Amino acid sequence: MNPIADRVLNRCQQLGAEDAELYVSRGTEFTVRIYKGEIESLISAESRGVGLRTFREHRVGFSYTSDTEPDALDGLVDEALLNGRYNHADEANVLPATEPAAFVSGLASPALSQTDPQRKIDFALEMEWRATTLDPRVRRVSDAVYSDGSGQVEIYNSRGLRAMYERTVAYGVLETIAERDSEMQSGFAFTHGRDMQELDLAGVVREAVENAAGLLGARPVPTARVPVVLHPHAAAMLLGVLASSFSAEAVIKGRSLLAGKIGEPVAAGIVTITDDALLPEGLASRPFDGEGVPSRRNDLIVNGVLQGYLHNTYTAVRTNGRSTGSAVRSYKNVPEVGVSNLVLKPGELSREALLARVDNGLHVSQLTGLNTVNPVSGEFSLGLTGHWIENGRLTKPVKELTVAGNVIALLQNVAAVANDLRFMFAGGFCGSPTVLIQELQVGGL
């Protein structure tokens, strides 16, 4: 057993904790930022930290530290127990029953640590160079970053749980500047995978360049109610906003749009949403959650009907349900309820066929201000950039517009989903295809 866990759990027991759980996190980071063919900065580091939950008379105590010297570990125990004294007693505060989680292969790529750092630097250099040579309107890059990391999680508890996994992630981020006369537009794109070899260099360059150049000449248009097509990334970000409403914690606290709606139609019939922590291509996949409960696939909305909520051990006990393995946390936080890989199921239509259904409407490539959405009322009014759609084709670029509505009404107005599923980090690892919304209020001139 880990000597840190040994020391901490023993002290918890000596000082009267009925139960205790130690979450140990270790990570590595490598980040290189390129500017004009030179390394602007390079970060290479290892870090670690531990978080402790104690249980005494159904009161939970919590404390964390990045200092793992013996004195600091003893202090960690004392502080957690002290904190616990103030918390209200709740019989739902328990550790989960210990259940072994199956090994999930492929989460950590051994190639990551074996790749020569110079090749990672070259990747970022190549990204920047290609981005400035693809289109005459794009001659500058404001950000070119390659970054990767590995994270190792260990959980030990007084019920005999000893669980560990490791996973890796790598990504490239590119932001270009397109210019014409005095106008400047930026274009952002990213690529991600479990190691450098999985990154799509050509794709990220093409997208960052197209996104910037395609916006040159963008103007607002008059206020209107029109059909709206969401690019997979814009749709995935909205899915990220909806994510908190699937949490049973949000339901219990009256902060979910979906409270009391199990078994009811909450979305159009073509909408199916799952949260699957075992999804092979999901970068948020893991064998078990932040409390050590084995991961599983959770159907949330099937053919428009709400199936259930996501639970950690606390919300499960409190509602006489079962944990869905949805405890999310870092060592600095207690386990809360959250999504892993949240996916809006793609349909059969190609993106082109979906666009062909729109004679006069708006294609949204990027939404801004998602942090302004009210997760309780579901009302949103977001800034956007994109293109006008005429007879199924993207025409003039538009900006300084808002699109407004309500998240629930939006779900009910989904008219079509395409087959071009794409993922991005938006709270969880969210995936969506291109989505057609029947009609939305667009605010402009």
Next chain:
Amino acid sequence: MPLLDQSLVDSVIKRALRSGADFVELFVERKHNQSISVEESKVQRVSSGHDLGAGLRIIHRGTVSYVYTEDLSEGGLLKTADLAAQVGRRGGGRFAFGEMLGAPHAPQRIEVPPETVGAEAKIELLLEADQAARAVSGAIKQVAVGYGQSAQEVLVATSEGVRYSDARTRVRLMIHAVAERNGEIQTAMEAPGMQRGFEFFDDTSAAEYARAAAERATALLDAAPSPAGPMAVIVGNEFGGVLFHEACGHGLEADFVGKGSTVFAGKIGQAVASPIVTAVDDGTLASRWGTLAVDDEGVPTRRNVLIQDGVLVSYMYDRLRAGQQNHPVTGNGRRQSYQHLPIPRMTNTFIAAGAHSVEDIIAATPHGLYAKKLGAGQVDVTSGDFVFAVTEGYLVESGRIGRPVRGATIVGNGPRALHKIDMVGNDLKLAPGTCGKEGQGVPVSVGQPTIRISELTVGGTGVGPGGAMRQ
């Protein structure tokens, strides 16, 4: 207790210099956090934690390498110094670094260190706020209140011999009220905070802030959906300053300027705003959320006028960009923690007070939106385009405040909006916030008096200006 033994600091820097680096900097941080939350009128969580770590920055001819560690033992730090030296030998460019200027200020004075106050007193405060909010109206269905404190000590030591430290203690209250009627839900929040000790609560009433949040959430139940379209927008004081912070402030940070990725690059001495606009970033203000004795590079903070009477006067620099752009340092080099590189950041940023009272501004507006409180927002620094949520808004008709509206956002372009500011109020106030950039969050103040922008696009679900607006 010093963060790190002086001789160990010296030997780590010496060790890292062996690689032939032009510059070495050691940043050591110790931080203690405590947070308490009350929900459903019960203490849900008391939690606390310690962060302790160091970051070592090495510059070889313009190339910056950074290594951080939680292992502050002699062996651990020397190993880190070796690693930093090893990853650092890749530079090819020219090296220049901003010179240190001025002497450090004293750290903020703390009368009652919050870590010396037991959790009982803090819980009492929260329960009082909870009750005050619930007493406002029967519509208040949920109240969540929280208390947070942090005490951060930093040490900056460089190969030039700089040895500066700072201590930053912050306390903050968070109140979130949810009102519900006939299935309709509205929320409001208040989050006052200062760089002070627990004495902050001697003159700050948690119950008053709680009532304000609960009253606003309740009032929003009667609000009509906001109309959409272009109109005059009066932006309220205090947190309304987030608009300037996001839409202009970031564009004045020297890293964006150096890359030419902001519309404000190359515009020093030019009129970038209406002549009634003066804007300042001031890291020296007593007790403010973004105040620092020295920044996270050890540079003493200053009052930096950014825009004077509409003319662009200065950008905000960290040492690296000051050196590259041949400009004196401004004390804006900041980082979230020892795990992050310092970059140019704002401290306390605000539009200076003008001549008009709020009443004058409203009376002078025939038709528009009074965005009394703004919520979150976002900006594209390159194009300057921004979007903000209006969390408390009213229609203004014939110089009078009309009915409340909900779900409004304002969108526009920062540089163009600056030119369209046609009235500046006399009610300057600052508010605390956390600013995010490149994945790093740092505490800042935003602020402004009430201002009027002659035209912005308002987004909302209501009928456009041709319809409901005239009713």
